[in-house]
Amino acid sequence: MRHYENDPRAFRTRFFSTCSKCSKKIPQDSMAYYFPATRKLLCQSCGGAVYNAFLSSATNEEYYSRQYNYR
Numbered sequence: 823m824r825h826y827e828n829d830p831r832a833f834r835t836r837f838f839s840t841c842s843k844c845s846k847k848i849p850q851d852s853m854a855y856y857f858p859a860t861r862k863l864l865c866q867s868c869g870g871a872v873y874n875a876f877l878s879s880a881t882n883e884e885y886y887s888r889q890y891n892y893r
Contacts, residue, residue, distance in 0.1 A: 829880070834853060835852055
């Protein structure tokens with residue numbers, strides 16, 4: 823899948839952080855989701871559904887772009 827500059831990213835945190843949505847503490851070495859367009863870091867419970875919806879949409883877009891290749 824092609825990655826773009828403002829695509830959200832899932833990663834393990836290197837430092838203690840705070841969720842931008844619920845203000846819950848995100849411990850070191852736990853999964854978090856970063857959204858570069860809004861510069862927000864979300865915990866698993868707040869960002870998981872949004873991130874999975876993005877991945878689903880991006881996968882569908884890639885599939886249909888390959889299916890109808892207009893060169």
